[in-house]
Amino acid sequence: DSGVTQTPKHLITATGQRVTLRCSPRSGDLSVYWYQQSLDQGLQFLIQYYNGEERAKGNILERFSAQQFPDLHSELNLSSLELGDSALYFCASSTGTSEYTGELFFGEGSRLTVL
Amino acid sequence: AQTVTQSQPEMSVQEAETVTLSCTYDTSESDYYLFWYKQPPSRQMILVIRQEAYKQQNATENRFSVNFQKAAKSFSLKISDSQLGDAAMYFCAYRSARAGNMLTFGGGTRLMVKP
Numbered sequence: 001d002s003g004v005t006q007t008p009k010h011l012i013t014a015t016g017q018r019v020t021l022r023c024s025p026r027s028g029d030l031s032v033y034w035y036q037q038s039l040d041q042g043l044q045f046l047i048q049y050y051n052g053e054e055r056a057k058g059n060i061l062e063r064f065s066a067q068q069f070p071d072l073h074s075e076l077n078l079s080s081l082e083l084g085d086s087a088l089y090f091c092a093s094s095t096g097t098s099e100y101t102g103e104l105f106f107g108e109g110s111r112l113t114v115l
Numbered sequence: 116a117q118t119v120t121q122s123q124p125e126m127s128v129q130e131a132e133t134v135t136l137s138c139t140y141d142t143s144e145s146d147y148y149l150f151w152y153k154q155p156p157s158r159q160m161i162l163v164i165r166q167e168a169y170k171q172q173n174a175t176e177n178r179f180s181v182n183f184q185k186a187a188k189s190f191s192l193k194i195s196d197s198q199l200g201d202a203a204m205y206f207c208a209y210r211s212a213r214a215g216n217m218l219t220f221g222g223g224t225r226l227m228v229k230p
Contacts, residue, residue: 002159033217043206043220056217088158103150104218106160 003027006091006107014115018079021110025072025093031055032074033094033104034066038087049074078112086114117142119209121221128197129229135182136192136224138207146212149183149190154204154223163205166190168212194226202228 003026013019025032034046045058049068060066063081068074078085088111092104118141128134140149151163166174166183173181178198182191194201207221 002161042222045217045219048217058217090160092160103162103165104160106152108157108159111158 002105002107004091004093004105004107006089006110008110009108010111010113012113012115013081015081015083017081017114018077019081019112021076021078021089021091021112023074023076023091023093023107025074025091026095026105029093029095029105030072031094032068032072033092034060034074034076035090035092036087037090037109038084041087043090046076081112081114083114086112088112117144117147117209117211117219119207119219119221121205121207121224123224124222125225125227127227127229128194130197130199132197133193133195134197134226136194136205136207136226138190138192138221140188140190140207140209140221142188142209142211144211144213148210148212149181150208150210150218151179151181151190151192152206152208152220153201154206155200156203160206164192197228199228199230202226 005024007022030051033048036044046060048056066076088109090109092106120139147168149166153161164176178195180193204223206223208218
């Protein structure tokens, strides 16, 4: 158990809908990262937050947004969903020490299926 | 932009034997970190081993070791005495020492272990 909690584990929705994925980082971790894992694109970095502020942005679509709240949990909002958004969405966290070692602690992911 | 390539989509090994997974990367930087992550059927990403680019000595973690060739930009993972529990997807990942903790992943290698 990495200590990173993601909900929901599975989600099925229709095209055009909006969903919110939630992540609780390990206790004490200030950084949260979101990754998308799909069959054709592999593991893609979406966005990183550090202590409530956006720190780095990857290949995140404009239809997607994220935020990190004062209690450090994060939410990834996916809107106007398309079939191609079906993927496994990972949240990961890191703390001060692992900022220098690079280790990220991953949650179990949220499996999104868009029908 | 950095890229990470894993040229072996699938590998198989007999239980108790040794297998080597390949990874190459492309970067113009001199200071960075390399990782191997394991993703079992449970989906969670687990750190297997880490290598700092400034260290010449290859990292070792129990049955797992790496062959880091900085000039060749190669970072292979050797698994000795393979066990059934080693069956998983293995991802090679790169992190720049300058770019915070964003990881760039390779496409993955599926390892099958035959009893």
